[in-house]
Amino acid sequence: MSTPVSVGHRGGATVAPTLPARRPPAPGGGSPLLELIGVSKTYGVEEAAVHALAGSDLVVTTGEYVAIMGQSGSGKSTLMHILGCLDTPSSGTYLLDGQDVSGMDEAALAWVRNHSIGFVFQQFHLLPRLPAWRNVELPLLYAGRRSRRRRQERAEAALAAVGMGDRLSHRPNQLSGGQQQRVAIARALVTDPAIVLADEPTGNLASDQATEVLAIFEAMHAQGRTVVVITHDPDVAHRAQRLVRIRDGRVLSDEALAR
Amino acid sequence: MSWSQTLRSALESISERRSRSALTVLGILIGIAAVILTVGLGEGAQAKVSSAISSLGTNLLIVTPGSTTTGGVRGGLGSASTLTLADAQVLGNRLDAPSIARVAPVVQRSATLVAGTNNWTAPVVGTTPAYSSVRDRRVVAGQGLTRAEVTTQAHDAVIGSEVAQNLFPGVSPIGQTMVVDGVPFSVVGELNQAGSTASANQDNLALIPISTAESLFGAAGPYADSLSEILLSARSSSAMSAAYQESDDLLLQLHHITNPTQADFTITPQTALLSTASSVSKTLTVLLVGIAAIALLVGGIGVMNIMLVSVSERVREIGLRKALGATPSVVLRQFLFEASLLGLAGGLAGVVLGLGGALALPHLISTSIAISVPAIVGSVGVAAGIGLVFGVYPASRAARLSPIDALRSE
Ligand SMILES: Nc1ncnc2c1ncn2[C@@H]1O[C@H](COP(=O)(O)OP(=O)(O)OP(=O)(O)O)[C@@H](O)[C@H]1O
Numbered sequence A: 001m002s003t004p005v006s007v008g009h010r011g012g013a014t015v016a017p018t019l020p021a022r023r024p025p026a027p028g029g030g031s032p033l034l035e036l037i038g039v040s041k042t043y044g045v046e047e048a049a050v051h052a053l054a055g056s057d058l059v060v061t062t063g064e065y066v067a068i069m070g071q072s073g074s075g076k077s078t079l080m081h082i083l084g085c086l087d088t089p090s091s092g093t094y095l096l097d098g099q100d101v102s103g104m105d106e107a108a109l110a111w112v113r114n115h116s117i118g119f120v121f122q123q124f125h126l127l128p129r130l131p132a133w134r135n136v137e138l139p140l141l142y143a144g145r146r147s148r149r150r151r152q153e154r155a156e157a158a159l160a161a162v163g164m165g166d167r168l169s170h171r172p173n174q175l176s177g178g179q180q181q182r183v184a185i186a187r188a189l190v191t192d193p194a195i196v197l198a199d200e201p202t203g204n205l206a207s208d209q210a211t212e213v214l215a216i217f218e219a220m221h222a223q224g225r226t227v228v229v230i231t232h233d234p235d236v237a238h239r240a241q242r243l244v245r246i247r248d249g250r251v252l253s254d255e256a257l258a259r
Numbered sequence B: 001m002s003w004s005q006t007l008r009s010a011l012e013s014i015s016e017r018r019s020r021s022a023l024t025v026l027g028i029l030i031g032i033a034a035v036i037l038t039v040g041l042g043e044g045a046q047a048k049v050s051s052a053i054s055s056l057g058t059n060l061l062i063v064t065p066g067s068t069t070t071g072g073v074r075g076g077l078g079s080a081s082t083l084t085l086a087d088a089q090v091l092g093n094r095l096d097a098p099s100i101a102r103v104a105p106v107v108q109r110s111a112t113l114v115a116g117t118n119n120w121t122a123p124v125v126g127t128t129p130a131y132s133s134v135r136d137r138r139v140v141a142g143q144g145l146t147r148a149e150v151t152t153q154a155h156d157a158v159i160g161s162e163v164a165q166n167l168f169p170g171v172s173p174i175g176q177t178m179v180v181d182g183v184p185f186s187v188v189g190e191l192n193q194a195g196s197t198a199s200a201n202q203d204n205l206a207l208i209p210i211s212t213a214e215s216l217f218g219a220a221g222p223y224a225d226s227l228s229e230i231l232l233s234a235r236s237s238s239a240m241s242a243a244y245q246e247s248d249d250l251l252l253q254l255h256h257i258t259n260p261t262q263a264d265f266t267i268t269p270q271t272a273l274l275s276t277a278s279s280v281s282k283t284l285t286v287l288l289v290g291i292a293a294i295a296l297l298v299g300g301i302g303v304m305n306i307m308l309v310s311v312s313e314r315v316r317e318i319g320l321r322k323a324l325g326a327t328p329s330v331v332l333r334q335f336l337f338e339a340s341l342l343g344l345a346g347g348l349a350g351v352v353l354g355l356g357g358a359l360a361l362p363h364l365i366s367t368s369i370a371i372s373v374p375a376i377v378g379s380v381g382v383a384a385g386i387g388l389v390f391g392v393y394p395a396s397r398a399a400r401l402s403p404i405d406a407l408r409s410e
């Protein structure tokens, strides 16, 4: 499989203008990029309250490749949504590149989601009425890319990079679960984000497809991107540099992995 | 995202939901067309009534014998047939009544007219040449009554179109002979068509010289010298009240009445008739506008319904677009465009249908219809407002949710 086109170049300015320019990775660790301090997330109230996250602390430094594991319902997706600025903590602080996310307005958050973060949802979340390439094109539209031809080229390149080059015009309901997942991954990669957050990206894939997707994540990591992947598969987890285990909304263990 | 991109995605999502979009447009369309047609019908009826009344004569005052006051002194209404030709002559005097332009005394009775084997009953109006100008009538064939005919008590008649059709079907009535109460008259002219008002058919009458009428009806009537009415025209519509005042003063003086409440005549300005009739047709318009407003409301509720369902179905889509980097204002702009495009399409189609109906309807049924600009503007405004409020408000609420909450919604 070829190296994905969309991750072939690297500019220093892919973070929101409100954020300071990203520091170069410091030798032996790098600077904190994603920082959760005592973050809790509670759904519902009183007896019905569910503490999806109960005071989690986590620091991910620039350029790291982190795997997150944990039982079903342990709060992994909730954690990931907060990291991706898709949801807000009930309490605690989330610092993105040193800046408190709770102080950012809607426009700044939208900019971060669009330019800095590529998110792969556990349930894909493709728009059912749009063909694959139009789904992948969406982030480019919101990035304000004006040339329709250029957007289509980039969307098609991102789809080709995940092995979907022959399914450009299929709608989600004409694709298998694994194919939909790869369209969702292509959409996360198409804006060339500095941070890739993937919620079980290989959960629906056959092992050879899973290998291809993992190769993409590894290539992205090799280019200096920060990658966080949730998985139930120990083999997938062990391709990462670091493994964080979650239980009952808390970080249970955090270990560096030998490769 | 640029405006043209937003416009394109709005168009796409409209065409993706074809039947729903069509229903929305239909709801708006029907409401607007209904408003345009019903308001148009109301205003048309109003205009028709006003023009029928003004066809009675411009600046017309009608003096009738008897009083509307019900004092115990005099007998019943109309019992005092007190108007005479002498009264009419004084009213026609420029020096005494400068605001009165023309005066037409009238002696009127219903009679059977016979021509060959045809007979027809119509009011026979004995009057002077001033009649046609006071009543704003024209002679379309032959000629009108002349002063000479009045002086010589000529047995000449000018007839209305309905009399002409019934007595002389298919032939020109001019020069023909008709018999009125056993006396032959020759038809010298025909009046223009003036239609009918609620109280009188303007086309069913025969005019004869007043002198001829007095001798014709005189023997039969108990009040041989009295007039049925005197028709006056004021010099202009602004002279109406002055003309009213002058005729009132003169008649009181002529009849030796000192207390105006004891007057033995009644003066009715035509404007009074006009305002009564137009208030009736205004009530009609209000009724029709009410019906139209209900039509618009029902259409509007349909549109609200479709918009609400369509937006709440798309909360997940809004969440996803936000997750991919759409700002709330970009999301809103798209929904605003969608709602406006649907509203615009429905509005235009409704206006076209309403105007088409307004043009076609008078050909299908006998009615007059006006094209009401306020109705068009108002109904389009209301429909657009409903579309925007119910298309955009729920979308703006959804756009304020966090992306995950929106994505999780049902
Ligand atoms: N919107 C919500 N309302 C109420 N409870 C919720 C909501 N979202 C998540 N939860 C609860 O929060 C807890 C954590 O959910 P989360 O989706 O983070 O789990 P997860 O670790 O991703 O599980 P899985 O491996 O099955 O995806 C669960 O108990 C879940 O029921």
Ligand SMILES: [Mg+2]
Pocket: A076, A077, A078, A122, A199
């Ligand atoms: Mg999950």
